[in-house]
Amino acid sequence: MTTAEYSHALHTLVEDLTTALKTATSLEKLETLRTEYLGKKGSFTQLGKQIKDIAGSDKKEAGQILNKAKQQIEDLLAAAQETIATKQAWIDLTIPGKKPEVGHMHPVSQAMEEITHIFEQIGFTRVRYPEVDWDWYVFEALNMPKSHPARDEWETFFVDAPTDDQKGKMVLTTHTSNGQVREMERLHSKPPIRMINIARCYRRQQDATHTQMFHQFEGLVVDKGITIQHLKGTLDYFAEQFYGPGTKSRIRPFHFQFTEPSFEVDFSCHICHGTGYLDDKEEQKCRFCKSGWHEVGGAGMVHPNVLKAGGIDPDEYTGFAFGWGVERTYTLKEGLNLDDIRLLYSGDLRFLHQF
Ligand code: FA5
Numbered sequence: 001m002t003t004a005e006y007s008h009a010l011h012t013l014v015e016d017l018t019t020a021l022k023t024a025t026s027l028e029k030l031e032t033l034r035t036e037y038l039g040k041k042g043s044f045t046q047l048g049k050q051i052k053d054i055a056g057s058d059k060k061e062a063g064q065i066l067n068k069a070k071q072q073i074e075d076l077l078a079a080a081q082e083t084i085a086t087k088q089a090w091i092d093l094t095i096p097g098k099k100p101e102v103g104h105m106h107p108v109s110q111a112m113e114e115i116t117h118i119f120e121q122i123g124f125t126r127v128r129y130p131e132v133d134w135d136w137y138v139f140e141a142l143n144m145p146k147s148h149p150a151r152d153e154w155e156t157f158f159v160d161a162p163t164d165d166q167k168g169k170m171v172l173t174t175h176t177s178n179g180q181v182r183e184m185e186r187l188h189s190k191p192p193i194r195m196i197n198i199a200r201c202y203r204r205q206q207d208a209t210h211t212q213m214f215h216q217f218e219g220l221v222v223d224k225g226i227t228i229q230h231l232k233g234t235l236d237y238f239a240e241q242f243y244g245p246g247t248k249s250r251i252r253p254f255h256f257q258f259t260e261p262s263f264e265v266d267f268s269c270h271i272c273h274g275t276g277y278l279d280d281k282e283e284q285k286c287r288f289c290k291s292g293w294h295e296v297g298g299a300g301m302v303h304p305n306v307l308k309a310g311g312i313d314p315d316e317y318t319g320f321a322f323g324w325g326v327e328r329t330y331t332l333k334e335g336l337n338l339d340d341i342r343l344l345y346s347g348d349l350r351f352l353h354q355f
Pocket of ligand 1: 174175176177203205206209210211212213215216218256259295296297298299300321322324325326327328329
């Protein structure tokens, strides 16, 4: 080997180290490089041993080049060590760390859990039935024969699927009442029935209080001797549990094909406590409610034809049912004051973070 070749090899080694040090950001990595170059089997050490192959007259010059290269390597390693140490010294351990985002259940799911729990306390069983169901369960078995005008109230999405000879067309469930006859069938038409069915519903509606997809919870109780008093007691129980002590329920006459008599259900407003006014003199009207009450959904005594459709003898058994919107019921909770339910499904994290 000539001195020029030896010098070139050493120069390349120093250049390689310079490049490697650019990505060495820890003292551990630095130590590895030190061993790789200056260790017993390191590349510089190996090159140092090759000096014996250089002709005698050139050895002195080669020795000087070797020493210079070693100094350069040591200087490079020392400089890198200082840079890393300085950087590490500047890490401020008192700066609060970045917390990873922790998700939580969607407010509507939270409400469904709470509703389930409240009804389970008084012996209801939570069930779920298909959200794409036959016309039979959604309408016909509920005393709404084909072409009955009452069907128009449920602005229905029809599914492009083959029609069943007995059960008709497939629809996206417009209400959870499709679970009524399904529950009677599940229990082989043998009461007692105490069902709470919570599911998605779909209607061709969209405004501040309506969404195309929403949730309802449906209660159904069938047994011997069930009366409106049992319905009213259940409503009062739910009102106090969900909205807090003092909340009252109210039923008003209404019409549904599948209940007789039928009612609309209201709960008293938590802002004005059912008075409709914010002050004792009744001068300041409550803007949150209409005259002290909020409507949440429908209820009634199960129509004899519905019991018959589920194989239950209406002369022996009676029952009550109710169906309310989860979103509507939830948004009336104290402190929420949500004036547009579409926000719940906007996916806006700034909104969802609040729950
Ligand atoms: C019904 O759906 C009946 N099945 C309720 C019922 C069950 C009555 C059992 C008797 C016995 P209604 O169409 O009024 O009734 O809807 C009930 C509630 O669902 C409404 O008061 C509202 O809170 C909610 N709701 C209805 N449509 C929408 C919608 N598009 N978006 C959000 N919530 C809705």
